[in-house]
Amino acid sequence: MKLLVEEKSFYKAFFSLTLIIGLQNIITIGVNLSDNLILGGYSETALSAAALANQVQFIATFLIIGCSQSVIILASRLWGAKEIHSIRKVAGTGMAVSLLISCLMWFVAMFYSSGLISALTTDEVIIQEGAAFLRIISCSYVFFAISNILLATLRSMEIVKIGLMVSLCTLVINVTLNYLLVYGYLGLPELGQNGSAIATFISRIIESIIVITYMLKAKLTLRLQITDFLKLDMSILKPYVKIAFPILLSSLSWAGAMAVQTGILGHMGTAAIAANSVAATIFQFVTVITYASASASAVIMGKTVGEGSLEKVKAYSKTLQVLYILIGVGSAIVLFITKDYFLILYSISDEAKNLAVAFMTILSITVIGTSYQMPALSGIIQSGGDTTFVMYNDFIFMWLFILPLSLIAAFVFDFSPVIIFIILKSDQILKCFVAIVKVNRFKWIKTIEHQS
Structure with a gap:
């Protein structure tokens, strides 16, 4: 089997989907980065409070995105099989599950x-400040769930431009x-x-209204109606x-692990919290293409299955792995070169800045591993139908290896934040060895039965 496929349609689909989803991701990360910069310019305490509250926010976000990924995996297969009527059923089911989860997360975060x-x-x-932030932003979960399921349904059918438009509106x-409400300009109170939390809440409401309007008014093959979700x-x-x-x-598991990681660094001082927040936000910005490639792969592989x-599934998976590595090397170079320039935008202490530089230097190495194993696992293996493997793999690496070692290093041996950060990110390299074996055995290709 050739290492690279020669079909122009494959590359056209992959790069067009990756580009549009990547632009959407850039805008989404731009929203997070603007929050980060505005709060970082306001005060280090405000930035740290929002950063910790966002760890709980990430749990809700990850769960809702998990519902969306499930819609994409199943609906993209139905799109490949031309079973449009069944896609409507998947969208309705995904919406019900997502709304249930978002309501539960709102209850926990609120009370x-x-x-x-x-x-x-x-x-x-x-x-105190982080709790107040969390109570406000938790009200956005339901609206975020609605938008994500609708956009995931469209993405499974290779309709992605609307997601870009929605993200652009959300950014503006x-x-x-954010700028007006954080600092209190134009006669508004300084909050x-x-x-920042109120700004996000309002943005999510408007975002969901735009997507719902598009779904009801646009002349789509799917022709979703409100009744499909009832x-x-x-x-x-x-x-x-x-x-x-x-x-x-x-x-x-992953979102909880991220919260524990932040908690470990959080007990090492405000500077470590701020540095981790800065490094994480910039890392997300640099790796937009990596995450976009995973989303594009899920659609392409699901449709092909x-x-x-x-045979095409096998050929495509070989080519995708090469593309992932190239994307990873490019991302590593960009992150390493630009890390110092990003910090000019932040009003944080010198200690926090020095830690942030060290954290981003580490990430510029581990990003190569992230860019390979993450899309290989979530873009190829999950879309092929083997979702349990990724679950076990994440759990074993994070909860049985990375977190125990990090806790021991932090609270028993009292290692520095830099050493702790290296341990926390080491799984991004180690998972590559598992991913390369799993993907190239092709035992992840599974059929999913359903009644039409």
Whole structure:
């Protein structure tokens, strides 16, 4: 089998999807970066409080995105098989599950906010401000769930431009409101980090209105109606849950692990929290193409499996792995070269800046591993139907290896934040060895039965 496929249609689909999704990701990260910069310019305490509250936010986000990924995996197969009517059932099922999860997360974040933040830091001021931020932003979860499921359904059918337009609108609205509400311009009250949370909440509402309007008014092949989301089709529920359950557990495990990681660094001082927040935000910005390639791969591979072209599935997976490595090397170079320039935009202490530079230097190495194993696992293996492997792989690496070692290093041996950060990110390289074996054995190609 050739290492690279020669079909122009494959490359056209991959790069067009990756480009548009990547632009959408850039805008989404731009929203997070603007929040980060505005709060970082306001005060280090505000930045740290929002950073810790966002760890709980990430759990909700990861779970909702997990529901969306499950929709893409199943719906893209149905798109390849030309079963449009079944895609409507998948969208309705995904929406029901996503709304249930978002409501549960809102309840926890709203009524247990202080306890959640206090698990991540002992600073009373940050706990108080972070809890207030979390209570406000939790109100956006339901709207975020609605938008994500609708956009995931469209993406499974290779309709991605609307997602880009929605993200652009969100960026403009969020940045404008952030600036006005955080600092209190144009006669508005100065709300600090709470102003940032309110801006996000309003942006999510407008975002969902735009997507719903598009779905109802646009002349799409799918022709979704509100009634499609008011009924739960049991013939689709079983295969959806079979796909979604491992993804949701994996998302919960990963988001929880990120919160524990932040908590470990959080107990090492405000400078470590701020540095980790800065490094994480910039890392997300640099790796937009990596995450876009995973999303594009999921659509392409799911569609190809749905078409029954198993030889193409194998050929495409070989080519994708090469593309992932090239993307990783490019991302590493960009992150290493630009890391110092980004810090000019932040008003944080010299200690936090020095830690942020060290963290980003480490990430400029591990990003190569991230760019290979993450899309290989979530873009190829999950879309092929083997969602349980990714769940077990993430759990074993993170909870049985990375986190125990990090806790021992931090609280028993009292290692520096830099050494702790190296340990926390080492799984990004180690997972590559597992991914390369798993992908190239092709035992992840599984059929998903459903009733039409």
